[in-house]
Amino acid sequence: MTPVPAPRRRTVLGGAALGTLAGAGLSALDAHAATAAPAAPAGTAPAGPVSYRNKQLLVAGKPALVLAGEIHYFRLKKADWQSRLDKAKAAGLNTIASYIPWMWHELPDGTIDVTGRSRPERDLGAFIDLCHRNGFLFVARPGPFTMAELKGEGVPERVRKDHPEIISTGWNDAPATTPTVDYLAPAFLKEARRWYAAVMPVLAKRLHGAGGPVVSVQLDNEIGMLAWVSNSPDLTDHVTADFDGWLREEYGNGLGDRYPFAGEDLAGRRKAIRNPKDAYGAALMHDLGRFMRGRFARYVAELRSAAEEYGVTGVPFVINIHGTSDSRAEPFPIGISQLMETYGGVEGMISGADFYLGDLTLRNVTDLYLVNAFMDAVNDKDQPVTAQEFDAGHADYGQNLDSQTSPSGVDLKTRLCVAQGAKMINYYLFAGGFNPKLDRPTGDGNDRIGITGERHGFAAPVDPEGRPGVSYAPTRRTVRAMGGLADVLAPMRTTYDDVALGFVPDHYLTEYHPPELESVQRVLDEAVNTRGAGPRGSLARAMLLGGFRYRAVNLQAGDLDPEAVPVLALATGEHLGAELQRRLVRYVEAGGRLLLSGRLPVKDMADKRCTVLADALGLTAGSTLTDANRFWLSVTAHGWAAPLPEVRLSRAQLCEAARGTTVLRELTTGKGCGFDIPLGRGRAVVITTDYQCDLTFWNRAFRALDAAPALRHSATGPGVFLLTTADGERGRLLHAFNVSSGYDQDFTVTEHGKPLFGGEKLRLPGSTAAILPLGLNAGGLRLAYATAELTGVADGTATFRALGGPGAESVVAVEGRARCDGARVSTEGGRTVLRVRRTEFTVRRA
Numbered sequence: 001m002t003p004v005p006a007p008r009r010r011t012v013l014g015g016a017a018l019g020t021l022a023g024a025g026l027s028a029l030d031a032h033a034a035t036a037a038p039a040a041p042a043g044t045a046p047a048g049p050v051s052y053r054n055k056q057l058l059v060a061g062k063p064a065l066v067l068a069g070e071i072h073y074f075r076l077k078k079a080d081w082q083s084r085l086d087k088a089k090a091a092g093l094n095t096i097a098s099y100i101p102w103m104w105h106e107l108p109d110g111t112i113d114v115t116g117r118s119r120p121e122r123d124l125g126a127f128i129d130l131c132h133r134n135g136f137l138f139v140a141r142p143g144p145f146t147m148a149e150l151k152g153e154g155v156p157e158r159v160r161k162d163h164p165e166i167i168s169t170g171w172n173d174a175p176a177t178t179p180t181v182d183y184l185a186p187a188f189l190k191e192a193r194r195w196y197a198a199v200m201p202v203l204a205k206r207l208h209g210a211g212g213p214v215v216s217v218q219l220d221n222e223i224g225m226l227a228w229v230s231n232s233p234d235l236t237d238h239v240t241a242d243f244d245g246w247l248r249e250e251y252g253n254g255l256g257d258r259y260p261f262a263g264e265d266l267a268g269r270r271k272a273i274r275n276p277k278d279a280y281g282a283a284l285m286h287d288l289g290r291f292m293r294g295r296f297a298r299y300v301a302e303l304r305s306a307a308e309e310y311g312v313t314g315v316p317f318v319i320n321i322h323g324t325s326d327s328r329a330e331p332f333p334i335g336i337s338q339l340m341e342t343y344g345g346v347e348g349m350i351s352g353a354d355f356y357l358g359d360l361t362l363r364n365v366t367d368l369y370l371v372n373a374f375m376d377a378v379n380d381k382d383q384p385v386t387a388q389e390f391d392a393g394h395a396d397y398g399q400n401l402d403s404q405t406s407p408s409g410v411d412l413k414t415r416l417c418v419a420q421g422a423k424m425i426n427y428y429l430f431a432g433g434f435n436p437k438l439d440r441p442t443g444d445g446n447d448r449i450g451i452t453g454e455r456h457g458f459a460a461p462v463d464p465e466g467r468p469g470v471s472y473a474p475t476r477r478t479v480r481a482m483g484g485l486a487d488v489l490a491p492m493r494t495t496y497d498d499v500a501l502g503f504v505p506d507h508y509l510t511e512y513h514p515p516e517l518e519s520v521q522r523v524l525d526e527a528v529n530t531r532g533a534g535p536r537g538s539l540a541r542a543m544l545l546g547g548f549r550y551r552a553v554n555l556q557a558g559d560l561d562p563e564a565v566p567v568l569a570l571a572t573g574e575h576l577g578a579e580l581q582r583r584l585v586r587y588v589e590a591g592g593r594l595l596l597s598g599r600l601p602v603k604d605m606a607d608k609r610c611t612v613l614a615d616a617l618g619l620t621a622g623s624t625l626t627d628a629n630r631f632w633l634s635v636t637a638h639g640w641a642a643p644l645p646e647v648r649l650s651r652a653q654l655c656e657a658a659r660g661t662t663v664l665r666e667l668t669t670g671k672g673c674g675f676d677i678p679l680g681r682g683r684a685v686v687i688t689t690d691y692q693c694d695l696t697f698w699n700r701a702f703r704a705l706d707a708a709p710a711l712r713h714s715a716t717g718p719g720v721f722l723l724t725t726a727d728g729e730r731g732r733l734l735h736a737f738n739v740s741s742g743y744d745q746d747f748t749v750t751e752h753g754k755p756l757f758g759g760e761k762l763r764l765p766g767s768t769a770a771i772l773p774l775g776l777n778a779g780g781l782r783l784a785y786a787t788a789e790l791t792g793v794a795d796g797t798a799t800f801r802a803l804g805g806p807g808a809e810s811v812v813a814v815e816g817r818a819r820c821d822g823a824r825v826s827t828e829g830g831r832t833v834l835r836v837r838r839t840e841f842t843v844r845r846a
Helices: 028-035 078-091 124-133 157-162 186-204 225-229 237-258 266-274 281-309 332-343 365-378 408-419 472-483 518-530 535-545 578-589 612-617 695-704
Strands: 050-053 056-059 066-071 095-099 137-141 214-218 317-321 349-355 385-391 422-431 493-495 499-503 551-554 567-572 593-598 619-626 634-637 651-657 661-666 672-679 682-687 711-713 720-727 731-738 745-747 749-751 762-764 768-778 781-786 789-794 797-801 810-815 824-828 831-836 840-845
Touching: 056 422, 066 078, 066 137, 066 472, 078 124, 078 422, 078 472, 095 422, 124 137, 124 186, 157 186, 186 281, 225 332, 237 266, 237 281, 281 317, 281 332, 281 518, 317 332, 317 385, 332 349, 332 365, 349 365, 349 422, 365 385, 365 408, 365 499, 365 535, 365 551, 385 408, 408 422, 408 472, 408 720, 408 731, 408 768, 422 472, 499 535, 518 593, 535 567, 535 593, 535 695, 535 720, 578 593, 578 612, 578 672, 578 682, 612 619, 612 672, 651 661, 682 695, 711 720, 731 762, 762 768, 768 789, 781 789, 781 797, 810 840
Parallel strands: 066 095, 066 422, 095 137, 137 214, 214 317, 317 349, 349 385, 385 422, 499 551, 499 567, 567 593, 593 682
Antiparallel strands: 050 056, 493 720, 619 651, 634 661, 651 672, 661 672, 672 682, 711 749, 720 731, 731 768, 745 762, 768 781, 781 810, 789 797, 797 840, 810 831, 824 831
16 A cells, blocks of 8 residues: 655645635625725736846836735636635735646646646636736746645656656665656756746746736746755766766866775766765765756756747746745755855846745744845845745644644744845745546556645645635735735835844755765764854844844855955854855954854865864864763853853863953863954954853853944843834834744834834734834825834825734824824924824824
């Protein structure tokens, strides 16, 4: 008996008839909204090309906020398409997205049906046209791979049977355990081009520039993910020959110093690549990852060329990035590292995150923050951040009643993405459906196109039968909240303090790790425990919860200018490439201020000794102590770190310092594990222990580097942080978050020591967030500030939602004259101050 496959992370979909709206707890007004024509999607009139500039997504030249919902037309009867679009209208979405599966449109005889001649549900143009008639934009995702819990990951099984040479071989000549293929195999490219020849003309006729709804086209899906998660790299004869040539070009006459097999013939070199030895295992892991980056870029270039040849131009092409699991995104930057050359700085390309995080809490809030920050670090000055698969639904992906996210999850994640500059969000899945039967039975257990059984999308906001589920109303509230401010949010850019977090893509070149090799395991253990967010995630979390609005910078993009990046924080272990070490030395010597957290780098990424940075800092790495074998490792604070209590930790690298100040010492030896060191015109704070997320300690460390957050709040409990977005002369918004688990917070806010919001307190219940105006021109009003959330603007009006409970007072200050029914009104100079005790209210220009 074939075992039932485990449900995947994103098995969600849905659909609904209007008659079920009331049963889902929606009001009569909501029901009316489901049938009424939606407002024109943001920035869609008149028709025109779609582009991006200055971190904005431009639809017909106007900044737009694309709020999409994924609806799989191929999992629904054609007669049910409209009812699912009705649910999307009622939710406030302005865009529909869908995979377009090759394996669904290819018939058993090998022909491709995209017109519905074999069955109505294959009429792709009809679905896109229906979306357009309903006022939606459209995001097309035509593969070749689509995943989506489809058999063969959306690629027809015929392709693999006809071309066995494209099937991957992994480590030790083992066959691949996933349906991955050699993307650049000539046979696969020929088949993929044949698929594009059928599907791209359908999209080309419906591009936004041609008066249609299509605003972006995704090229393939989660490229490289299958080989990564299975640790089974594509090592076909074709790939290994390509890799062999790359190695010879990269290292030239020095190849023999790196690889002992360099002098063998191709067969011997191929065998050594597939069956690596410990002496070169770490180097091979690193080089194979670097090589595959370029190979993925070549693959995407092939797909783009084919798409353009068949008429798809004038819209951004999208690369979606994978990498979350178990409600965390710690491995997500592996996907960025893999795919950064496919889109980073490439004109006409943008990236999108796929993330499945469930609730947003203290545990994983910095995971999502770093997803957006690291993606943006690879983007150029114009490319915006997007989310191509934003987990919607209540997370019971196995339909086992053993998992459920809270209503706050979708809201907090949406708001954080928007605050970090996301201009396109696709709620995946929005509506569920059914896996139709294959045209030709294969005897695989159910003979359906998907691996999830008959029903698909159990946990979606709209279930397979079309009924709104428990997550529909929270999703609707969030989408409508963002949609009501779309014109304000769309042109906004995120603003930051003068502190950045370093991103080292090469720290994530661990997706293909030769098994059972000690050198490889050393690099893996060190990288996984330190990269990105720092040991225990403390560095990134302390920066966010400590008040810093920080961006990330790609350290591999070139030297840093201390004027542009005055303070750099970097999480690293003992492995850091030689050129990056030299780059950090130059940065500090030129006046940069560096906070290093993890272990002192003393090796390069090939596990070879490299002490460039350590030598410049005057640090000598000694032994690393751990809390193993009933040894209660503890450290004490000294210098600017004192006074702080003695703290028990799990690891400390003991170092000797030739100069500077020791600020942390291991208790039993008295040796240092925290240092403050001058270097040239700059300074470095080096923390070589997994210090906990103690905001007092980390804020002192940054103060030692003359860095402090511009915005501060008075909340005493953890979980509150503040971000800002701005739009030139129009003004700015403050995005306030409280990600604590149900603990309400009352606090005031200052900027550079001066009170904001007139010194009034803000109130944020636990697991909520709010968007507040600060000197914002909106709706013909100049809003100096408001302690209530701005929910909409129109000519001469602005609407608000109070943050406190019933009866709580909200304060809105408007430059000039203004009025609000039932408000207490006072004037301060030329400013009108309105005090209102209503949950929702409207301020009007007087």
